[in-house]
Amino acid sequence: MRDLVAGxxxxxxxxxxxxxxxxxxxxxxxxxxxTLVGYAAALVALVVWADDVVDWATPFADGWGxxxxxxxxxxxTAVFFGGCLLLSLISFTAVTLLVxxxxxxxxxxxxxxxxGGSAPESGLxxxxxxxxxxxESLVVLVRVAxxxxxxxxxxxxxxxxxxxxxxxxxxxxxxFLAEELTAxxxxxxxxxxxxxxxxxxxxxLLALGFGVPVxxxxxxxxxxxxxxxxxxxxxxLLVRDLMGETGGDDGEGGGGKSPRPRPLPL
Numbered sequence: 001m002r003d004l005v006a007g008x009x010x011x012x013x014x015x016x017x018x019x020x021x022x023x024x025x026x027x028x029x030x031x032x033x034x035t036l037v038g039y040a041a042a043l044v045a046l047v048v049w050a051d052d053v054v055d056w057a058t059p060f061a062d063g064w065g066x067x068x069x070x071x072x073x074x075x076x077t078a079v080f081f082g083g084c085l086l087l088s089l090i091s092f093t094a095v096t097l098l099v100x101x102x103x104x105x106x107x108x109x110x111x112x113x114x115x116g117g118s119a120p121e122s123g124l125x126x127x128x129x130x131x132x133x134x135x136e137s138l139v140v141l142v143r144v145a146x147x148x149x150x151x152x153x154x155x156x157x158x159x160x161x162x163x164x165x166x167x168x169x170x171x172x173x174x175x176f177l178a179e180e181l182t183a184x185x186x187x188x189x190x191x192x193x194x195x196x197x198x199x200x201x202x203x204x205l206l207a208l209g210f211g212v213p214v215x216x217x218x219x220x221x222x223x224x225x226x227x228x229x230x231x232x233x234x235x236x237l238l239v240r241d242l243m244g245e246t247g248g249d250d251g252e253g254g255g256g257k258s259p260r261p262r263p264l265p266l
Contacts, residue, residue, distance in 0.1 A: 014234020
């Protein structure tokens with residue numbers, strides 16, 4: 001339980017950090033706003049065509065009488081929409097981080113500098129960082145899609161499908177959101193995806209304490225945009241915990257000589 005509370009605390013600390021550094025928060029909003037436009041269009045399309053997709057996927061039920069046809073396809077539509085929502089929560093974060101890679105790396109570096117006086121760097125050119133980020137995000141999305149298919153199937157189990165499975169869905173979303181957000185700081189430290197997942201699994205409650213509240217906040221699209229910069233800052237603080245790094249006091253600036261962070265893109 002201690003790690004669960006600590007994860008929530010890092011999310012709050014991250015929001016407080018960007019609140020004290022308004023310029024980084026303002027620049028961090030831009031990638032989220034750009035991504036939100038595309039996802040809003042996709043969400044509208046999903047709402048409009050979800051029933052048609054379910055009808056197409058269940059031709060065997062065309063001859064069923066009322067009310068069973070409506071109940072069956074209604075429940076299936078709800079589960080289908082939930083699965084798409086699970087995937088969108090993770091993919092929104094992945095796409096936003098990819099679009100805003102320079103912004104969020106700069107923000108993460110500044111958190112590291114404020115906390116410990118030094119900011120690890122990957123040493124890779126920007127194009128290589130973008131490629132690695134896109135490739136690893138795709139691997140994560142495939143994992144999320146597989147979880148989504150499994151949860152979709154389990155959603156048909158009476159009682160459990162309507163109670164336990166949604167809770168598991170949020171835990172899965174929270175874990176992978178924590179992975180995507182901590183990737184910004186961990187990639188700068190040269191930690192590959194496999195090792196990142198191992199580290200988070202070793203402290204699942206810490207990852208869930210951070211990721212599940214983010215998943216709940218991200219259910220509201222506009223909230224997701226405003227929370228994202230603070231989530232990246234909080235994830236950097238969480239990474240410092242995972243790596244056993246010590247530093248300052250919640251973003252007020254560490255002592256000692258340190259490299260300058262890369263400038264924010266204009």
